[in-house]
Amino acid sequence: MPKLNMVEALNLALAEEMARDNQIILLGEDVGQLGGVFRVTDGLQARFGPDRVIDTPLAESGIVGTSLGLAVGGFKPVAELQFMGFLYPALDQIISHISRYRNRTRGRYSLPLVIRMPYGGGIHAPEHHSESTEAILAHIPGIKVVIPASPYDAKGLLISALRDPDPVIFLEPKRIYRAIREEVPEGEFTVPLGQAKIVRAGDQVTAIAWGAMVRETLRAAEEVGEEGISVEVIDLMTISPLDDATLVESIQKTGRGVVVHEACRTGGLGAEIIARLMEKAFLSMAAPIERVTGFDTVFPLLKLEEHYLPDAFRISRAIRKVFNF
Amino acid sequence: MLFEDYDPLAGRRLSILSPEGEIDEELRPPELDDVALLELYDRLVALRQADQQALILQRAGRMGTYPPTLGQEAANIGSAAVLEPQDWLVPSFRETGAMLLKGVPLKLIYLYWMGCEWGSHFPLEVRVLPVCAPVSSQTLHGIGLSWAAKLKAENSVTLIYLGDGGTSKGDFHEAMNFAGTFKTPAIFFIQNNQYAISVPRTRQTAAPTLAQKAIAYGFPGMQIDGNDLLAVYLATGAAVTRARSGQGPSLIEAVTYRLGPHTTADDPTRYRSAEELEEQKRFDPLRRVRIYLENRGLVTAETEAARQAQHQQWAQEQAREAEAAISYNPDEIFDYHFAHLPPYLVEQKAYCQRIVAAKRESGHA
Ligand SMILES: Cc1ncc(C[n+]2csc(CCOP(=O)(O)OP(=O)(O)O)c2C)c(N)n1
Numbered sequence: 046m047p048k049l050n051m052v053e054a055l056n057l058a059l060a061e062e063m064a065r066d067n068q069i070i071l072l073g074e075d076v077g078q079l080g081g082v083f084r085v086t087d088g089l090q091a092r093f094g095p096d097r098v099i100d101t102p103l104a105e106s107g108i109v110g111t112s113l114g115l116a117v118g119g120f121k122p123v124a125e126l127q128f129m130g131f132l133y134p135a136l137d138q139i140i141s142h143i144s145r146y147r148n149r150t151r152g153r154y155s156l157p158l159v160i161r162m163p164y165g166g167g168i169h170a171p172e173h174h175s176e177s178t179e180a181i182l183a184h185i186p187g188i189k190v191v192i193p194a195s196p197y198d199a200k201g202l203l204i205s206a207l208r209d210p211d212p213v214i215f216l217e218p219k220r221i222y223r224a225i226r227e228e229v230p231e232g233e234f235t236v237p238l239g240q241a242k243i244v245r246a247g248d249q250v251t252a253i254a255w256g257a258m259v260r261e262t263l264r265a266a267e268e269v270g271e272e273g274i275s276v277e278v279i280d281l282m283t284i285s286p287l288d289d290a291t292l293v294e295s296i297q298k299t300g301r302g303v304v305v306h307e308a309c310r311t312g313g314l315g316a317e318i319i320a321r322l323m324e325k326a327f328l329s330m331a332a333p334i335e336r337v338t339g340f341d342t343v344f345p346l347l348k349l350e351e352h353y354l355p356d357a358f359r360i361s362r363a364i365r366k367v368f369n370f
Numbered sequence: 371m372l373f374e375d376y377d378p379l380a381g382r383r384l385s386i387l388s389p390e391g392e393i394d395e396e397l398r399p400p401e402l403d404d405v406a407l408l409e410l411y412d413r414l415v416a417l418r419q420a421d422q423q424a425l426i427l428q429r430a431g432r433m434g435t436y437p438p439t440l441g442q443e444a445a446n447i448g449s450a451a452v453l454e455p456q457d458w459l460v461p462s463f464r465e466t467g468a469m470l471l472k473g474v475p476l477k478l479i480y481l482y483w484m485g486c487e488w489g490s491h492f493p494l495e496v497r498v499l500p501v502c503a504p505v506s507s508q509t510l511h512g513i514g515l516s517w518a519a520k521l522k523a524e525n526s527v528t529l530i531y532l533g534d535g536g537t538s539k540g541d542f543h544e545a546m547n548f549a550g551t552f553k554t555p556a557i558f559f560i561q562n563n564q565y566a567i568s569v570p571r572t573r574q575t576a577a578p579t580l581a582q583k584a585i586a587y588g589f590p591g592m593q594i595d596g597n598d599l600l601a602v603y604l605a606t607g608a609a610v611t612r613a614r615s616g617q618g619p620s621l622i623e624a625v626t627y628r629l630g631p632h633t634t635a636d637d638p639t640r641y642r643s644a645e646e647l648e649e650q651k652r653f654d655p656l657r658r659v660r661i662y663l664e665n666r667g668l669v670t671a672e673t674e675a676a677r678q679a680q681h682q683q684w685a686q687e688q689a690r691e692a693e694a695a696i697s698y699n700p701d702e703i704f705d706y707h708f709a710h711l712p713p714y715l716v717e718q719k720a721y722c723q724r725i726v727a728a729k730r731e732s733g734h735a
Contacts, residue, residue: 074535074566074567074569075566075567075568075569077568078568078640078641079567079568079640079641080640082567082635082636100568100569100573101569101573102535102538102569102573102574102575103505103535103536103538103539103566103569103574104538104539104540106540107538107540130503130504131504131505133504134539134540134541169434169485170434170435171434171435171483171485171503172501172503173503173504174503310718311714340703340704340715340718340722341707341714341715341718342703342704342707342715342718343707345487345702345703346434346482346485346486346487346489347434347484347485348484348485348486348696348697348698349485349486349487349698349700349702349703350485352700352703352722352725352726353703358725358728358729358732358734359725362725362728
């Protein structure tokens with residue numbers, strides 16, 4: 046089995062699904078000849094032609110809004126937005142229309158479309174290229190929001206997203222685009238949407254993360270593991286809808302939890318997760334759940350970003366804190 | 371005058387200085403005599419050196435991603451040269467030269483691309499907005515500024531820069547519409563460098579020119595040779611005169627070419643040919659001014675070498691000053707967020723300080 050990084054795994058998923066389903070078309074800025082600024086769509090225009098891998102004008106609202114029409118018109122558009130920092134002009138289309146089409150038309154129209162974009166910090170990028178505002182998306186009813194943390198899951202989740210009858214937003218943690226290689230099978234396999242995954246078993250503390258923070262959390266779990274604290278690490282993989290069951294079951298076992306996200310703290314997904322665990326597992330808890338998050342500030346330019354981003358150091362402190370509560 | 375006589379649908383492109391270094395004396399702006407031209411040429415060379423230095427810094431890991439201006443020097447310098455101190459300049463992100471000319475110190479521009487927020491802390495009197503990373507959103511800010519000037523009856527104009535890709539964004543169209551409707555003293559200056567990263571101009575619009583976009587919004591637009599310092603100067607000057615005399619906005623499409631990559635993270639060989647690039651080098655905006663000045667005996671091989679060395683030294687000094695000014699203090703993540711730090715941020719700042727101290731203690735960098 047080939048060892049692929051996340052970019053290659055995503056590319057493979059797109060290529061295989063496009064070969065299988067000729068309704069799938071890719072559109073976005075620089076996705077064609079350039080193969081995307083991160084090369085996720087590399088080689089696909091050469092293989093499938095310029096009518097299926099389409100360089101669009103530079104207009105996010107246009108890309109996403111026309112995707113709606115393309116979907117109603119019988120295609121399965123996969124729109125790429127170049128960076129999550131440039132998602133906002135398209136939010137109007139996502140919130141005002143895409144998220145509610147099925148409901149508004151009482152199922153007459155579903156919108157089988159995928160919107161992909163790289164997100165997150167840690168690569169010393171310029172302004173507006175590092176934020177993770179996934180909580181905004183998770184707050185919108187009617188769309189699914191998926192975030193892989195490994196090449197294998199990236200491929201399996203993207204295939205599921207491409208086959209989903211409803212709109213899926215697919216966020217790709219660019220910091221780990223090329224940082225991890227693992228075996229990713231060729232050919233068909235899926236990883237289901239809406240299901241979290243236990244990526245490290247443990248029974249004393251539950252640590253919940255997604256995207257690039259999964260790796261940092263695993264590092265922290267290793268570190269405190271040497272001190273005798275057994276941490277279960279859960280990769281959320283889909284942040285909307287949330288897989289409450291896996292989280293609740295884990296907290297019932299460990300009684301202690303830490304949620305890690307690089308997004309701002311206030312109104313972040315951590316707050317939602319903790320609220321749900323309070324609702325569903327309050328009596329199992331032996332300590333208040335800790336949050337390790339980005340700060341409620343603008344994501345700093347590269348010289349200060351290391352202080353902004355949660356890392357294994359900060360996460361292990363939080364784990365010790367809930368453990369020793 | 372110039373604008374009223376120009377029909378952007380007729381397929382004309384204003385040009386004064388030919389690639390062979392010959393000036394159409396009839397169109398030459400009178401204030402641009404040889405001495406003034408030599409001064410502007412000096413700015414072109416300075417910009418090229420500043421840019422060159424940025425690339426060196428980036429390759430050495432001393433700067434983050436940087437968008438070079440290579441090939442677009444005339445569009446940068448010729449346009450900003452016509453502004454008065456009270457005028458506003460609203461950049462996109464490829465206006466190192468225009469910002470310099472308006473008075474932003476190079477070290478601040480370096481500092482910004484080195485990844486430090488102090489790089490956007492401009493002296494107020496230069497009247498330049500910070501670099502705008504999201505494409506085209508600055509066009510609306512510029513119209514707001516020019517609107518404010520109009521409401522206050524202030525004699526200032528606002529020069530707004532954007533790229534050809536930027537003309538596809540909704541914000542640009544909203545800005546154009548507001549500008550026309552409220553007749554604000556603004557200039558849309560499009561640096562049409564033929565590509566938005568990899569996507570060619572023909573993929574942004576089916577219209578033959580970008581200049582003609584102005585027609586639909588009720589004000590004039592003009593296409594010019596953006597590699598021609600004199601044409602840029604003349605057209606922007608005319609637009610400024612229109613704006614200052616209450617005639618409202620204008621649009622200039624400066625047709626130029628990005629000789630380098632989109633940014634230092636880009637690989638242009640993936641989307642354009644070596645032949646195209648070679649062909650375009652013939653229209654290098656510096657080269658043609660230099661030929662003209664050489665023919666007039668105002669520039670020689672020696673003065674050229676001395677000029678380059680001088681500007682190179684300046685750029686190196688500015689880089690050193692920028693690096694000396696980089697602030698690594700994590701408190702700054704919080705300190706400039708609001709005028710008064712709310713309690714939750716006071717808490718987060720204290721936490722950040724504890725982490726930094728703990729890391730230091732435990733030898734974690
Ligand atoms: C809203 C938005 N979408 C995408 C990007 C990513 N991006 C940065 S520059 C650029 C191309 C801009 O092209 P153009 O406007 O022609 O200006 P140029 O870079 O050629 O000077 C793109 C797509 C962005 N910065 N902002």
